[in-house]
Amino acid sequence: MKTKRLKLKLVSPLSILSVFLTLFLWYSLSEDGLKIISAIKFPPPTQVFESIEFLGFKIFTDIFATSARVLFGLIVGTILGCVVGAMIVFSRRTGEFLNPIIEGSRPVPVIAMIPFFLMWFGIEEPGKLFLVTIGVFMIVVVNVSESIRNVPKLYIQAAQTLGASTRIIRKRIIFPAIIPALIGPLRVAVALTFTLVVAAEFMGAQNGIGYRILEARRLFYPQVILLGIIQLGILASIFDAVLQRTMGRITRWSGRESK
Amino acid sequence: MDDSPFLEFNNVSVNFNTEQMDVLALSDFNLSVLENEFICIVGESGCGKTTALNVAAGLIQPTSGYIKFKGKEIKGPDASRAVVFQMDAVFPWMTVQENIAFGPKSQNKSQSEVNSLVDQYLNLIGLQEFKSAWPKNLSGGMRKRVDLARAYASNPSMLLMDEPFGALDFIMKENLQEQSRKLFNLDKKTIIFITHDLEEALFLGDRLVVMTSRPGTIAKIVKCDFGEERTFALRSQPEFINMRVELRKFMESK
Structure with a gap:
């Protein structure tokens, strides 16, 4: 059904x-x-379709390279954001230590750090992955710590009076309780990841949709630029749909309207 | 029945000190609860009933006085005193059976033990066919039954119930009251049941504690000698009605 x-x-x-x-x-x-x-x-649709033929197999390598960077940033950034976000709430000292650094650097656009990444990593892969991961991390860390603080005390008290240890409460009460609140921020993170990956590919790469767009600008192929934009739109929509489907399955208990 | 108190409130006072106000919720509260006794605490809204229950659960520490459970001072919540809260506290991300299994699993019971406890309490509350359902698909009354079964399955020495049926319609409420008394007779536990419904308190309790309005303290303790088995018919018996009328007059005078 x-x-x-x-x-x-x-x-x-x-x-x-x-x-x-x-x-x-x-x-x-x-x-x-x-x-x-x-x-x-x-450019008209015919020219864009012609550019697909013109680029040939490069289209697939570009899509693969960009998707891999997006996926890496999303997975690593989310895991790090969840771990650090939880540590900030669960350990007062860790919170006091990390809060000024995170709160101080959060409003700074990650893109502003590109010159440093270029100096540190050149145009190599780690720089791009680092940039994307930090972008996702900054969104997830704040949302995880806020969501944990918002878990109804009632559930935690009920678990305590049923004999649950702190470890069980974190794993079986707090973790599932915050997941619905993370769907929105994760969708924002997906969109941001694409922005950052394209920016990272602009700063120097050998492949990827962002690189292809920059190359087309230099060689003046507007139809390739438009093709790149369309590819990014489709790819970002697929990532968003997969995320929504996955989260919809995980949170099927919540009564949240899935897409 | 052992006559030494199972739970003992001794001059317990609780003061809530917030930026906006300073409230004395409970003042010199003294109560001894015996083992396997069903105690109902009744009083008007805001009289400190829930505060007294939270102190017994270990969720609130007394500002002065002390509370002892099996002779030891209560320092925090634990599995020996399960709470059925007034609000819906069934975990929405767990199915009915996972909710009931939560207590025994947290206490590291073996899988076979957990399974048999889940089956036993699912049968008792009559929700066997809903064992794989999410709480969102159950009615308020069904969720309350799951809450009750979850508390019983964690095998506490004592059960603390905070107006658990307050938000339910009267037929559901009366059915659950009967079921609760039946559960109590089948599986004896010491119970403190908070309510503002005098009839509910008389129907369920072995003893009834009437509280004064804030700061909450004990105005009267009454024994309810209506026997172990209690059914709907009890409500229309003259002695039940007389006691209800007398207590109502007493509460109005306070």
Whole structure:
């Protein structure tokens, strides 16, 4: 029944209509249609499709490279954010020690640190991965510590009076209780990760969608730039959908409306 | 029945000191509860009933006086005194059976022991067919039954119940009251039951403690000699009705 509902949602007529309308608008305004916008300023659909053929296998290596960086940043940043966020709440001393560093560096855009990353790591992979991981970490750490503080005391007291140890309370009460509150921040983190990966690929890379966009700008291939943007849009939507599906399954107890 | 107190409040006072106010919730509260006794504490809203229960659970420390459980001063919450809270405290991320298994599992009972306890209490509360259901799919009354079963399955020496049926409709409430008394007769525990419903207190308790309004202290202790087995019919018996009327008058005069 669930699969049926999902299929129905995937083929929602309104969604199909919105995609077709956008494509139609693009086609009509571009040089393929009414020639209102020149191909230099905004390439027509035919040119973008031609650029797929032009790039060939590179498209797949770019998608793979960008996805791998996004995935690494998301996984490592989330794990680190969860561990440190929990430590801040569970240990008063750790909280007092780490809070000024985290709170002081959180408002600084991670992108501002790119020059340092270039000096430290050059254009090598660790610099890019580090940048993305820090971006995700900063979002997750604050949300985890806030969510832990917001876990209803009632559940913790109930567990205590049922004989649960601190370790059991953390693992079986606090951890599951905060997951619904992390879905929103994680979705924000996915979007930010793509921004950071593209920025990291701009600062120097040998592959990746961001690198391909920068290269196309230098060689003046606007159709490749647009193709890159479309690829990023589709990829980010897939990541977001997978995240929502996964979190929806994990939190199926909560009554949260899944997408 | 051993006559030495199982739980003993001795001149317990609790003062809540916050930025906004200074409230004396409980003042010189003295009560001795015997083993396997069903005590009901009744009083108007805000009289300190819940505070007294939280002190017994170890969730609040007295400002002065002391409270002893089996002769030892209570320092914090533990599995010997399970609480059924007024608010819905069933863990929503666990199924019905996982909720009931939580106590025994936390106490490192073997899997077979946990399973048999879960089955035993699922049968007792009549929710066998809902064992794999999420709490969100149960009614308020069913969730309360899960809460009760979870507390019993953790095998506490004492059960502390804080207006557990306060938010339920009267038919559900009366059914659960009967079930609670039945559970008590089947599996004797020492129980403190907080309520503001005089009829509920008379129906359930072996003894009834009437509290004064804030600062809460004990105004009267009454023995309810209505026997072990209590059914719906008890409510229409003359002695039950007379006692209810007398106590109501007493509470109004306070």
